[in-house]
Amino acid sequence: MDNGRIEQIIDKHEGAASSLIQILLEIQSENHWLPKEALTRVSERLGVPLTRVLHIATFYKAFSLVPKGRHAVHICTGTACHVRGAQRILDAVQDTAGIKPGETDLDMRFSLETVNCLGCCALGPVMEINGKTYGKISPAETAAVLQKYE
Amino acid sequence: MSKVLLKIDGRAVEAKEGMTILEAAQSAGITIPTLCHHEKLDPYGACRICTVEVEINGRTRYAVSCVYPVEKNLLVRTRSAKVDRIRKMILQLLLCHAPDSEQLLDLAKEYGADRDRFEQETSFCIHCGLCVRYCAEVKQKNAVGFINRGTKREISFVPELAVLECWRCKECFPLCPTSALQAAYVFIESLKQGDDSPALLSYNK
Numbered sequence: 001m002d003n004g005r006i007e008q009i010i011d012k013h014e015g016a017a018s019s020l021i022q023i024l025l026e027i028q029s030e031n032h033w034l035p036k037e038a039l040t041r042v043s044e045r046l047g048v049p050l051t052r053v054l055h056i057a058t059f060y061k062a063f064s065l066v067p068k069g070r071h072a073v074h075i076c077t078g079t080a081c082h083v084r085g086a087q088r089i090l091d092a093v094q095d096t097a098g099i100k101p102g103e104t105d106l107d108m109r110f111s112l113e114t115v116n117c118l119g120c121c122a123l124g125p126v127m128e129i130n131g132k133t134y135g136k137i138s139p140a141e142t143a144a145v146l147q148k149y150e
Numbered sequence: 151m152s153k154v155l156l157k158i159d160g161r162a163v164e165a166k167e168g169m170t171i172l173e174a175a176q177s178a179g180i181t182i183p184t185l186c187h188h189e190k191l192d193p194y195g196a197c198r199i200c201t202v203e204v205e206i207n208g209r210t211r212y213a214v215s216c217v218y219p220v221e222k223n224l225l226v227r228t229r230s231a232k233v234d235r236i237r238k239m240i241l242q243l244l245l246c247h248a249p250d251s252e253q254l255l256d257l258a259k260e261y262g263a264d265r266d267r268f269e270q271e272t273s274f275c276i277h278c279g280l281c282v283r284y285c286a287e288v289k290q291k292n293a294v295g296f297i298n299r300g301t302k303r304e305i306s307f308v309p310e311l312a313v314l315e316c317w318r319c320k321e322c323f324p325l326c327p328t329s330a331l332q333a334a335y336v337f338i339e340s341l342k343q344g345d346d347s348p349a350l351l352s353y354n355k
């Protein structure tokens with residue numbers, strides 16, 4: 001992410017310290033992670049100590065301090081999905097993508113995470129990629145779905 | 151500022167409005183144990199060891215004295231069977247993180263806390279926040295802060311700032327109730343000198 005874009009995002013919020021989380025969220029959503037330079041810049045421009053920025057950036061799961069893949073894959077392991085075989089979905093995805101939850105593959109294609117209920121239990125087991133939900137999915141179908149994301 | 155009259159351990163104490171129970175007690179020479187409190191810092195209420203029994207209108211409750219403001223006609227008991235039990239449990243929990251902290255062991259003796267009551271998970275830090283808050287509020291350097299949350303929460307120095315500020319300051323060291331900061335420092339020093347300090351030896355094993 002180029003610095004100009006970071007400045008733009010900060011400008012949009014008029015460099016207000018109270019917009020810290022919003023600014024971080026915008027950088028996160030465009031860049032998929034928060035590089036150190038971005039955090040330092042935000043800290044300088046907003047006049048918020050870097051320790052405080054780090055405190056917040058490490059507190060919320062929505063932020064990542066390590067590079068993330070182009071596609072965010074979420075497998076629901078909540079109660080309903082669990083009883084409907086979420087583990088087998090997870091195993092299948094791990095096999096195809098070659099990564100475990102919390103990891104990103106070398107080509108930066110996928111980042112895999114498990115979540116505890118996406119709020120659509122009736123569709124379980126659920127896989128979500130970049131916010132798009134794939135419900136009632138079977139382990140065999142996951143590979144074909146992942147194929148669609150380059 | 152208006153005066154507030156309250157009773158602490160049966161003694162009439164006159165406090166100023168806005169004072170905390172802890173401050174009122176201290177001004178009357180009554181001791182309440184604290185771990186995360188420091189006069190120069192804003193009240194924080196992290197450790198809960200300063201819990202006391204308060205009675206108002208005949209109702210008894212438990213209050214964290216370092217953040218609880220004084221009220222008129224408040225009856226405070228700084229020790230009771232239940233207060234002691236609460237403090238004992240807090241100490242036992244904190245001791246899993248810092249089993250060798252002298253400050254904690256002294257309190258443990260007083261409250262009959264067993265340092266091996268729970269499985270040890272030594273992180274050495276009890277999250278009192280004294281170092282973090284002192285660095286921010288008094289020194290205004292913000293070289294150390296908290297990161298992560300819940301069971302993964304820990305303190306973390308910003309290396310670029312620490313290298314400039316910390317070596318000559320180190321004022322947070324004596325504040326730490328567990329000596330975790332000194333320990334880390336001594337350890338790093340020994341690494342730098344590459345000597346055969348016991349810490350280094352056990353690390354290399």
Ligand code: SF4
Nearest residue numbers: 275276278279281326
């Ligand atoms: S390192 Fe020490 S002073 Fe700092 S938060 Fe942990 S226990 Fe408190």
Ligand code: FES
Nearest residue numbers: 076078081118121
């Ligand atoms: S448990 Fe998976 S959506 Fe609710």
Ligand code: FES
Nearest residue numbers: 195197198200216
């Ligand atoms: S001294 Fe009151 S909560 Fe720590």
